Amino acid sequence: MSGETVITRFAPSPTGRLHLGHAASAIRAHDYARERGGRFVLRIEDIDGTRSRPEFVAGILEDLAWLGLRWDLLVFQSERLAKYQAALETLKARGLVYPCFCTRAEIAASASAPQGDAAPVYPGICRDLTVEEVTARAHLAHCWRLDMAKAVAITGALAWHDAIAGAVVADPLAQGDVVLARKDAPASYHLAVTLDDAAQGVTDVVRGVDLFAATDVHRVLQALLGLPVPSYHHHPLVVDAAGRRLAKRDGALSLAEMREGGEDGATLAARVRGGDRLATSW
Structure with missing residues (x-):
């Protein structure tokens, strides 16, 4: 603008x-x-x-x-913990997140191929648990994951702009059902950073290229929560x-x-x- x-x-x-x-x-x-x-x-x-x-x-x-x-x-x-919780509750009310009771070891064991240094994409083990199954496990430690397929069905195709790469067509499905609230923290990086950038009026996100793919996830959250989309500048490490x-x-x-x-x-x-x-x- x-x-x-x-x-x-x-x-x-x-x-x-x-x-x-x-x-x-x-x-x-x-x-x-x-x-x-x-x-x-x-x-x-x-x-x-x-x-x-x-x-x-x-x-x-x-x-x-x-x-x-x-x-x-x-x-x-x-x-800003209350802000993160409010956003999570909004997504819960829309049926876009679900509780996940899996341990890291269980997720790693279920990966179909070696992931190198990257964490394996979550295979959706808890995505289709019934209400009864969730209720029975509610006392167990759990995180909250975004149902990416449902989210993308709502947002449709998305894009964002990077100063070096130019126009980027987002591919959030490749990131899987990412965590939005962790077992040991009230919000994940994805949820917190997206909300914070909007609240603080950030127009230009300058960060390392290691977070390039994460921007696809942030773009989905921006669309779901009605947040502005900054310009991105992913620099070499x-x-x-x-x-x-x-x-x-x-x-x-x-x-x-x-x-x-x-x-x-x-x-x-x-x-x-x-x-x-x-x-x-x-």
Whole structure:
């Protein structure tokens, strides 16, 4: 829309310290908004009660400030739990979600082919449980899944736009019946991020290409819930010398460790903006 204020966001989970991959994504989102006179939102995705830590929230703020990034709004997902529940109840009332009692082991065992590092697409084990079967299991831990076939039958064909890929025809059925509310969290990534982007007026989603396919799911939820559709900018991931995505489990240096090692935040940010691959953790 002409004249619309550009709003981007960076949305880390406080489950560990940020590394160079996070920095690159945050800088891209920050700069996209600033270069267009827009606003940059910092959203802390802190609804994973088993892994989120206050010290990691503090670390995120410290790391971004060290890089020279400034945000216009700071929000926490934990303050929006009622919004997630309300959306889930709406989908329940429309018969578009169902409870799933399967364990990860059961789902993995039912997969028809190796999935590599990706989680297997849910095979629909609990999709057709009777009311009596659901009632008998209601006391057991369960998540809530979107019946994707029913959802797509309502939404029809959908598309979205990516800055690099251009017009993308969504293929949400390939993602299967995704989880919208987890056993250990009030909302999944898919539901929370879709609602949050709409509530915070995000016009441009700048994030890693690893979430490209997830956008198909978000597009379905936007259509079902009557939410606006932002533009998407899926950027390449920062990888190490072996071509692996940076991860703490693989020994990727955190920004805090780089700072303690004598790195200057502004200089590092300039190298990231320039695509310089001289940093040792790249």
